[in-house]
Amino acid sequence: MELRQLTALVTVAEVGSVTRAAQLLHVVQPAVTRQIRSLEEELGVVLFERTHRGMVPTAAAEVLIARARRALHELDRARAELRPDPAQAAGIVSVGLLESTTDLLVPPLSAQVARRFPGVELRLLTGYSGHLQEWLDDGTVDLSLLYDLSDTPSMAVTHLLREQLWAVGPPGAGLDPGSPVGWAEVLAHPLVLPVAGHGLRVLIDRARSAVPREPDVAVQTNSLGLQKQLVVAGHGWTVLPAAGVAADIAAGRLGGAPLDPPVERTVVLGLQRAGRVPDAVRAVADLLVEVTAGLVDAGAWPTARP
Template sequence: MKLKNLNTFIEIAQAGSLSKAAGSLGIAQPALSQLVANLEHQLGATLFHRRTTGMELTPAGEMFLKYAKKISSDLEQARLDVKHASQVPAGEVSVVIAAAIANLLAPELMMRAEALFPDVKITVRRAMSYPAAQLIREGQVDVGIVPGAKSMSNVKAELAYIDEMIFAGGIGTPLDQPGPISFAEACRAPLVLPSQGHLTHRTIDQVAFDRGLHLNLRTRQDSSSLLRKLLACGYAYTIMPRAGMLEGVREGKLFIRQIPDLPLTRQMFVITSTDRPNSAAVRAVRTLLWQQLERLSAEGIVPSLVPREPSPNDYPIPAPVTEDASVRARTI
């Protein structure tokens, strides 16, 4: 099966008709029809439903399209890696970042990558734990930082930091009081939590069940920015990892209280895919990601990082010159 035929199949699938694909490729329509027939014969499956309005992928065709795109992308990345083996990184890198810290990590990560490696194109996705795991399983991610990655397949996971679970709400709301709060009292408060597919919600739900407590769940919300707004306006409270709430605390909109009798933590991992090429571009972005985490840790936005040894996956990038943390805190 030739790469040229795979790319032609991708073009037909995206065009949705042989006539449109023929026009964009400059290939006669009968030749494209024969190519599709040959592919279907080789695969032993029907790839398209032929309709009067065009070509529609069958379930087998949808599956083959994913593989065809991945093969084409991997070969293009291999070409770039070989071409730039002794030069700067180049190519596309897909990054997934836990939704709670995406706003803190992504902008500067992308700006530094563009400044240092203009031939690297980064696509950043922010995702809760379950969607992130799905992206990783489907081979759509090169590198990222997500919770609970130790149990995920298809990745190399390095523990970055361990975050505590806290109670949070809007400044000036009734439960904005000094000192800690008990888990039972937190459960009685009107709560907004992520959907049940989220690792945080599943864990809290299980602890409440084990203790015979009922969560007073007012609503579910998977958008971390909207969740923080619901807290700030006094609509509800939440139980979440500390790092995810600090953006609102620094803005003077949210308070946080410790929950001493909820000894839960969330482990955050830097991950790299074991199914996708560990290219120079991927290694460079991974190193930039670690540097961003080191900066956030130094500023107290995320907990202290777990000590780690130098890795072969590190890319030689000088650490950025950082301002004094107190100066940066006034400007954020």
């Protein structure tokens, strides 16, 4: 199994076309076809099906593609780290971000990385905490924001901040950031909630359990963006971290208010314990802690405290 074969496999899977893959790899189309065919012969499986939608990976191919991407990523990182100046952090760093934090964190973090570590290429992936933890465990991301977690044998955790969850409704719902709202009022409305098992949903269910009333769940989704869209469209209220809705409330797209009693989550930074942490990963992790602390100190992260 050769590097060029894996590169061809991943490229065809991403673009869905041998012709387009050959253009991107700057080789002739028959060369890509030969590389895919030789892989199939070596492994004894079919890797792609030709359909009207293009080249579609088979189930066997999906298994190989996931591992090939990881291998190619590690080789890219090794090339970047074999640099003339060992004191200058460089390489590819994949960062997992909670979706509710992206508006706040991405602009200052990316700007600071570009200014202080120009040799570092950032790759930003968003998801909810459960997926992010899986990605950290399997090496898809090098470091990740998570919440309500402590150190584990495989992961070192740095606690960053605590932030409040808010009740969120459409603009005319009468919600006021200066007037906390109780769960009885929240549960009187249809709700748009994260899917069962989502870490935020677990926190919501635990907090509202003191009120003897089952929620009227109108829609469940694993997307913060969809939660907000559905609330704007009038499908119900929701509960989200204040940081994820502050801009929408300020712009009048949504209404929001703190919950009473307060419901908080702890945002942490997770790093794998296994193996040596590359200089570039350590540099970005330290910078992420610094940027987050700066946002909290400046009052730019709504409701957050260290």
